[in-house]
Amino acid sequence: MKFTAFNFKSYINETLDAIGFTEPTEVQEKLIPIVLSGRDLVGESKTGSGKTHTFLLPIFQNLDLSKNEVQAVITAPSRELATQIYHAAQEFTKFNDEIRISNFVGGTDKARQIKKLEQNQPHIVIGTPGRIHDLIGSNSLLVYTAKTFVVDEADMTLDMGFLTDVDRIASSFGKQVQMLVFSATIPQKLQPFLKKYLHNPMMEKIANHAVIADTIENWLISTKGVSRNDLILRITKIINPYMCMIFANTKGRVDEIHHFLVSNGLKVAKIHGDVPPRERKRIMNSIRNLDYQYVVATDIAARGIDIEGVSHIINDEIPQDLTFFVHRVGRSGRNGLTGTAITLYAPSDDAAIREIEKMNVKFIPKAIKNGEIVDSYDRDRRENRTKKQDTLSTTTLGALAKAKKRKHVKPNYKRAIKWAVEEENKKKRRAARNKDNRKKRDSRKQTF
Structure with a gap:
């Protein structure tokens, strides 16, 4: 039409x-x-x-x-x-x-x-x-x-x-x-x-066929053991965006990120409710003239302004209202253009991430190594290991539970439990291999 x-x-x-x-x-x-x-x-x-x-x-x-x-x-x-x-x-x-x-x-x-x-x-x-x-x-x-x-x-x-x-x-x-x-x-x-x-x-x-445009990649980067300010600065040195919006949950945090990045030589604008109207107008005109490569803002700015050509989004934190995640990321990837949204997360954010994933958002785990952003491991790997451990026998699991509760145990008791777990896992792996070998032998017999 x-x-x-x-x-x-x-x-x-x-x-x-x-x-x-x-x-x-x-x-x-x-x-x-x-x-x-x-x-x-x-x-x-x-x-x-x-x-x-x-x-x-x-x-x-x-x-x-x-x-x-x-x-x-x-x-x-x-x-x-x-x-x-x-x-x-x-x-x-x-x-x-x-x-x-x-x-x-x-x-x-x-x-x-x-x-x-x-x-x-x-x-x-x-x-x-x-x-x-x-x-x-x-x-x-x-x-x-x-x-x-x-x-x-x-x-x-x-x-x-x-x-x-x-x-x-x-x-x-x-x-x-x-x-x-x-x-x-x-x-x-x-x-x-x-x-x-x-x-x-x-x-x-109007149904959202895709909550977030399929031209946007959503990256997850862990903040474990790292300062968020330092992490954001390291990211800015790698991505070289056309225009990057950095979102924080509070006005105080916006001020903190802005001050830190400016003190490290970046030209950064900031927008939130406490910025005087005349100053906000001047800043918006400068942003439209591409005088700034980075803009730090609160969620109100995510809904209240439309900046063209945003290539990257950095979420300093996951928003308390998860619907704002969509509004933030939606600043990028407009009109069929590609975009990258980078979300910093801590282990405590796992529940929020799972809720966002229910909105058909697919996260790609990333990490920074040697000055590059590279693929990282799935954040669920620890949970997956736990699921595998849950297949152990009731007797072994009971012994593990007791070992964890006891403050004082006999010498080598925990080592013996660990050995028992390893032996049980070896037996299961051996049984799986034998089963697989039998299938292969049966398959060869049928072939000949």
Whole structure:
């Protein structure tokens, strides 16, 4: 299927050609017709599946430029994500300069925004819930005329505590507004909001054929006996990435990694909630200009920003919320490009790794030797040895258990137990060989 099948307006098709979009993603192919029909929608699909243009394209198709009023409002839970949507929307104004789009986010000049709104209302409003609600509350932003309200990254909006603001914004619209809710997951706590504002919505979940793109390799590197900072530094000296994002679980840990890498001569950017808005904006512009080869970030950045050309991901730790693992790794391997995600792990992380593996993620064990990243042993090898040991006789296993419990035993008792285990294993190996030899002899007899 091609985008031309949707019969979009000419400037939309020109924009799609200019940005190199010819075929819709699975999400776009399935959901754009629903959005164009005017129905409320809850769209659930993985990060990086093309949700942004799934709602932008119908919004532009339905714009009435003869009306000097707000026609669509889009909320996003972070400044970076709102700005990302704004930049995507701005592409369409290059082929139709009558369209007015405004980006209202925290950390920007509110008084200046109010003054601009006194002159003209934008056709499309994009921004963070808090700032949009403030502008509505001051009667500066008039959204009651809007025909479409989009809540993007709804689960992240809920997690960050912005759903109350979104609720207040939703109450500002008329009854005819079309509600579109997009999210990677639909948590139970989001249900009351959906029931309150959406009318007979289409509930569409796009199945993840592969949770993580098959162009991404997932490597596991053990931290046993090694400083995580030193390990990350050693990795950076080996991989030579086009762009590498390093994820940590806390803002303090981001600061620590950033300071360590910078002190070792690397040019590294850092992004987390405590970085001032102006500084974050400057950093994002520098990242887009490829001034940095490394970016250290918290999980909010994994959902809140989209950096092109990420070739490598380093997980300093496994995230406490395992769904964030997918969001982190999904920063790489976009648009069919290859990527490598390197996860540092300790023995205590084994349960979390097994849970991630249930999401069809295949880890490849690796280690650093002689300045190279090489294949390593399966982390389950100790468990496999235990399973083999469990085939020992009940008598031998009982003796082993007693030997472990006793603090004081007779001389050579443990050595005798060890010898008994070895002898029993020898007998089993000998029996297996004999059985195998008998099969071979029988096979030769049948042949002749």
